[in-house]
Amino acid sequence: MMNTSQLLDPEVVHRLAAELSARDTWSRAALLNLQHQRLEGLLAHAVSASPYYRDTIGEAVAAGESLDRLPILTKTVLMNEWDRIVTDPRLRLRDVESHLAGERRADLLLGEYRPFATGGTTGERAVVVYSPTDWLDTIANCMRWIQAMGAEADTRVIGIGAPTALHITNRAFAELRAGHADAPRLSVLTPLPELVAHLNDYQPEMIFTYPSFARRLVEEHDAGRLRIHPRCIASTAEALSNVVRTMVRDAWNARVIDSYGITEGGMLGCECDASQGIHIAEDMVVFEVVDDDNRRVPDGTQGSKVLVTSLFNRTLPLIRYEISDLATLDAGQCPCGRPYARVTSIEGRREDYMVLPARDGECIRLHAARLRAPLAGVPGLRQYQIAPMEGRLILRLSMRSDADETASCAMATEVVQSALRAAGADVSVSTEVVDTIERAGTGAKEKLVSLA
Numbered sequence: 001m002m003n004t005s006q007l008l009d010p011e012v013v014h015r016l017a018a019e020l021s022a023r024d025t026w027s028r029a030a031l032l033n034l035q036h037q038r039l040e041g042l043l044a045h046a047v048s049a050s051p052y053y054r055d056t057i058g059e060a061v062a063a064g065e066s067l068d069r070l071p072i073l074t075k076t077v078l079m080n081e082w083d084r085i086v087t088d089p090r091l092r093l094r095d096v097e098s099h100l101a102g103e104r105r106a107d108l109l110l111g112e113y114r115p116f117a118t119g120g121t122t123g124e125r126a127v128v129v130y131s132p133t134d135w136l137d138t139i140a141n142c143m144r145w146i147q148a149m150g151a152e153a154d155t156r157v158i159g160i161g162a163p164t165a166l167h168i169t170n171r172a173f174a175e176l177r178a179g180h181a182d183a184p185r186l187s188v189l190t191p192l193p194e195l196v197a198h199l200n201d202y203q204p205e206m207i208f209t210y211p212s213f214a215r216r217l218v219e220e221h222d223a224g225r226l227r228i229h230p231r232c233i234a235s236t237a238e239a240l241s242n243v244v245r246t247m248v249r250d251a252w253n254a255r256v257i258d259s260y261g262i263t264e265g266g267m268l269g270c271e272c273d274a275s276q277g278i279h280i281a282e283d284m285v286v287f288e289v290v291d292d293d294n295r296r297v298p299d300g301t302q303g304s305k306v307l308v309t310s311l312f313n314r315t316l317p318l319i320r321y322e323i324s325d326l327a328t329l330d331a332g333q334c335p336c337g338r339p340y341a342r343v344t345s346i347e348g349r350r351e352d353y354m355v356l357p358a359r360d361g362e363c364i365r366l367h368a369a370r371l372r373a374p375l376a377g378v379p380g381l382r383q384y385q386i387a388p389m390e391g392r393l394i395l396r397l398s399m400r401s402d403a404d405e406t407a408s409c410a411m412a413t414e415v416v417q418s419a420l421r422a423a424g425a426d427v428s429v430s431t432e433v434v435d436t437i438e439r440a441g442t443g444a445k446e447k448l449v450s451l452a
Helices: 010-025 028-049 051-062 075-080 093-101 132-148 168-177 192-202 211-222 242-252 369-376 405-423
Strands: 114-117 127-130 157-161 206-209 232-235 255-262 266-271 278-280 285-290 305-310 321-323 325-330 342-349 353-357 363-367 381-389 392-399 428-433
Touching (some): 028 051, 093 114, 127 132, 211 242, 242 255, 285 325, 353 381, 369 381, 369 405, 381 405
Parallel strands (some): 157 206, 206 232, 232 255, 392 428
Antiparallel strands (some): 255 266, 278 342, 305 321, 353 363
16 A cells, blocks of 8 residues: 555645646747757756667767657667666666565655556556656646646546556556545456445546446446446546447536556646547657658558657656557647647557458458447447457457347447458457456556457
């Protein structure tokens, strides 16, 4: 359990969040000027304090090369070079991993650092650390977006995310509870009857959780067990489908706000009331949507990956850090007037591409997200997962208690087969009904594709 003395001062967080929120009214030119200044400062610091960056980009930075001329940083390189990337020589990866594996993982490392591990749902794990200043910037940025959603200091906000302090949502949601002594400590693995009882007692006005778990909350509402009246549900950590948006609105007539966050950079941004994409905190990060060759793609074009440069983490500088999200960016003006570029869609992760046999005898690459929307619309489904096998797909389905299992399986098979035919795939589909589909990684997220 986390020591509450490690939590930030809420007044300090709200004060810094207000300063960040003031940038909402800036011009885009002013925002990009600040971003450029912060980037120059970060690069100079990284070259000065990190042996890895001194060797890899020192000459390029000295020559004034632009960011897009610098090499990318993959998870593999990050983990292999971790001890040379970090700017505090007291920090060593083996010690950080030992701390994360220990019983006191929620304690501060070396009395000051907050270490985290990524969920590993893409098949590769990364470890990051935040200094007190880094963490204050992270939480203040998160609070900036929560305030943009309409929350005030006394709003009853609750987060339902990762069960362990290994994952950033666990500690971030603990910071949200600061100053709200009656706010329950919940996660997506809290036993459902216990979680429902806590929510009924606390009556949250705003809930942060995964889209897959929002479905469970709606199910509890529909069954009459969950008796709450939230005015906003904020989605995080997983791709948000239109089906889940509709389910939440039908249940509570609540605003549904999509947000975007990563363990390595905190909350990158969220939607506004215009619902025309997720505003990216370009005063905190440089966000590049690129192709396979790491070249920026035009606005409105889906990239092959995302490169994130954190402008505030001076302890473990992440410069052009590769994220496998398939995103589309728009730098045009949002109707709300905020100056930030917007992510207008995130199809999913590159790892969720499947290679399937096609009708012409060749093979096609199909992203599993193409099957998410059809499956999300099948009545009675609680969870679903796609398992590609040799020449066929298995749909693992978990049913609601009131579901017609035979009808739901038949409909799931039909809609997936239809989507596959439309994509040109020639593959058989079978179903496998299971009690539950286990959540994966330190973030306890639902994994859309399973190779096992």
